[in-house]
Amino acid sequence: MHRPTAFQRTSRRMALKAWFRARPKQPMVSVHRGLWQAFPENSLSAILAARSWDVVEIDVQLDRDGTPYLMHDDTLARMTGDAHQVSAIDARHRETLRLKTGAGGASAPLTDEPVPTL
Numbered sequence: 001m002h003r004p005t006a007f008q009r010t011s012r013r014m015a016l017k018a019w020f021r022a023r024p025k026q027p028m029v030s031v032h033r034g035l036w037q038a039f040p041e042n043s044l045s046a047i048l049a050a051r052s053w054d055v056v057e058i059d060v061q062l063d064r065d066g067t068p069y070l071m072h073d074d075t076l077a078r079m080t081g082d083a084h085q086v087s088a089i090d091a092r093h094r095e096t097l098r099l100k101t102g103a104g105g106a107s108a109p110l111t112d113e114p115v116p117t118l
Contacts, residue, residue, distance in 0.1 A: 028054040033072060040099035041079065042070035043113045060118065061086040063094055068118040079104040080115065 031053045034046025042058055050056045059072040064087060076082040076089070080097045097115050100108035 030055040030057055032057045033059065036103055038102075040101060040111055040113045041103055042072060042116070043099050043111075044116050045113060047116075064088060064090045067091055067094075069094060070116045070118070081110065 031050040033041035034043065034056055035049040036042075036046050039046035039049055047056050047058065058070050060068050061071045061074075062068055071079065071086050073079065074086055076084050076086060076097065079099055081100065082089075082097055084093070094115055094117075098110045099113040099115060100110055102108060
């Protein structure tokens with residue numbers, strides 16, 4: 001996995017501080033798991049649709065190989081229908097999974113959206 005250099009980390013930190021200083025003193029609006037009401041939660045579509053909000057919060061988990069991917073729960077059942085634990089699968093298994101609509105659940109249909117990785 002690529003690790004940012006000290007220069008990159010410092011640059012990001014400085015950019016974030018500048019962004020906060022430039023904002024008027026008002027509450028920030030955060031969208032948890034992206035715009036999941038219209039797209040599968042934590043999907044790339046949900047994140048891109050929520051870009052107009054101040055902050056898009058995502059949930060990151062690691063698979064068995066240590067690859068970070070987006071999933072809120074400890075199991076895959078609610079969002080993919082797969083009964084495995086998040087940390088028990090490898091990249092090959094994860095690539096076969098598709099997300100369910102919205103917030104998932106037993107009756108939610110599957111979409112064509114894959115489980116995104118970082």
